Amino acid sequence: MNAYLPYVFCMILFCIGIYAILSKRNIIKIILGVVIAEYAVNLFFVLVAYKAGGRAAIFSETEVILPESMVDPLPHALVLTSIVIGLATTAFLIALAIRLYGKYGTFDITRMRELRG
Amino acid sequence: MIELYVLLGLMIAGAIIAIEVKNLLSAVVAVGIVGLGLSIIFILLKAPDVALTQIVVEIAALILLIRATIHRDIAEKSCGSRPFGAIMGILFLGLAVIAAFVTFNGGLNPFGEPLMTVSRFYPLDAVSGTGATNVVASVILDYRAYDTLGEATVLFTAVIGVLTVMRRLGKKKEEDLQDSK
Numbered sequence: 001m002n003a004y005l006p007y008v009f010c011m012i013l014f015c016i017g018i019y020a021i022l023s024k025r026n027i028i029k030i031i032l033g034v035v036i037a038e039y040a041v042n043l044f045f046v047l048v049a050y051k052a053g054g055r056a057a058i059f060s061e062t063e064v065i066l067p068e069s070m071v072d073p074l075p076h077a078l079v080l081t082s083i084v085i086g087l088a089t090t091a092f093l094i095a096l097a098i099r100l101y102g103k104y105g106t107f108d109i110t111r112m113r114e115l116r117g
Numbered sequence: 118m119i120e121l122y123v124l125l126g127l128m129i130a131g132a133i134i135a136i137e138v139k140n141l142l143s144a145v146v147a148v149g150i151v152g153l154g155l156s157i158i159f160i161l162l163k164a165p166d167v168a169l170t171q172i173v174v175e176i177a178a179l180i181l182l183i184r185a186t187i188h189r190d191i192a193e194k195s196c197g198s199r200p201f202g203a204i205m206g207i208l209f210l211g212l213a214v215i216a217a218f219v220t221f222n223g224g225l226n227p228f229g230e231p232l233m234t235v236s237r238f239y240p241l242d243a244v245s246g247t248g249a250t251n252v253v254a255s256v257i258l259d260y261r262a263y264d265t266l267g268e269a270t271v272l273f274t275a276v277i278g279v280l281t282v283m284r285r286l287g288k289k290k291e292e293d294l295q296d297s298k
Contacts, residue, residue, distance in 0.1 A: 003227030009125040011217050013151075015210050016132045022206040025199055028141050028186055032148050035178065036132050039155050042171075046162050052229030056163040057252035059244055067240035070252065071163045074236035077256035079167050081268045087174045088275030094185045095279040101185075107141075110199065 006047050014040035027097045027107045034093065038086045042079045049075040121161055128154040141186040149179050166253045 017040060020033025049072035057073040059065055097107065104112050131150030138144050152175030159168035226232050239260065240252050249255035257265050 003229070004221050004225070006121060006125065006228050007221070007225070008217070009122070009129065011213065013125075013129055013132055015213055016129065016136060018209055018213065019206045020136045022209060023199060023202040024136070026141070028182070029136060029144065031182070032135050032144060035148060036135070036151060039128075039151055042167075043155060043158065046159055046164050046167060047228065048226075049164070049231055050162045050229060051231050054163055056165055057240060058165075059250040059252070061250075070240045072231040072233055072236050073239050073252040073256055076164045076167050076253045077261060077264075079164075080170055080253070080257055081264055083167070083170050083174050084268055085271050087178055088272045090178050091181055092275050092278050092282070094181045095282045098185050099282050 007044070010040055010044045010047060013043070025108050025110055027100065027109055030109075031090065031093050031097060035086075035090055038082075038090075042082055042086075045075040045079045045082075048072075118161075121158060124154050124158050124161070128158075142183065145179065145182040145186055148182070149175065152178070164253075166251070 014037050017033045017035075017037030020036065021030055024030055024033065051069075051071045053069075054071040055065060055069050057070045057076065100112065101107060106112070128151045131147050131154065135144045135147035135151065138147060152171065156168045156171040156175065159165075159171055239256055243249055243252045243255040247255040247259045249259065
């Protein structure tokens with residue numbers, strides 16, 4: 001089980017984010033939950049890519065670096081895309097929250113009557 | 118790898134503080150612990166490109182969140198939970214734990230042994246195929262360039278969305294009212 005311990009920590013972080021999204025009433029806390037869950041998913045990808053004793057996936061002119069000694073570069077590329085998209089969605093969520101505060105004067109989602117489905 | 122576990126513990130502590138603290142500005146600063154700890158973990162896991170991007174994005178997100186919370190409801194009155202949401206939260210967390218056990222017993226490789234069936238090709242071919250010494254840059258800008266194009270599309274769509282939501286409302290209506298008078 002020790003070989004999976006970083007994944008367990010990562011899953012705990014994800015669960016904290018999900019708990020915040022599902023149970024908090026303040027809209028800023030919900031956005032923070034989304035951000036934390038997103039960080040946990042990015043962390044999971046980079047953890048999966050890690051090779052024990054591996055090197056960063058960069059070649060050098062002055063040093064001989066074997067391709068077999070590198071960590072997996074593909075999840076790193078995917079996570080780079082994911083981080084930037086995460087910033088874009090977070091900015092959009094914050095803009096919605098600021099606009100809702102201007103309309104209702106509160107961040108509490110249970111007091112925003114017109115949002116009830 | 119003891120420093121990895123220390124940083125992961127620090128991130129979990131920062132996340133719990135961010136979720137449970139009453140003051141919204143303190144919560145936003147506590148999320149900064151999670152983001153910056155994450156960038157140090159990326160450096161430890163030999164992902165320097167991702168770590169640089171994470172630092173920049175984390176600082177930008179913190180500035181936006183502080184813009185949203187400063188001068189507003191700083192002494193937060195109601196940080197209570199929704200009862201239905203708490204029940205759903207417990208249910209969902211139980212499902213997540215079961216899914217994690219299934220994954221650990223199933224196909225997931227142990228930590229430190231990546232499954233390199235697809236990406237074994239990239240380090241071997243990067244220098245001769247694209248001329249880039251950084252394999253990650255060769256993947257995002259050459260082998261999977263359409264992925265980056267889609268990322269830019271999403272980014273600019275989000276910028277349009279933010280501008281649409283944040284524009285000054287009601288300006289046109291007032292002009293219409295004055296015209297009708």
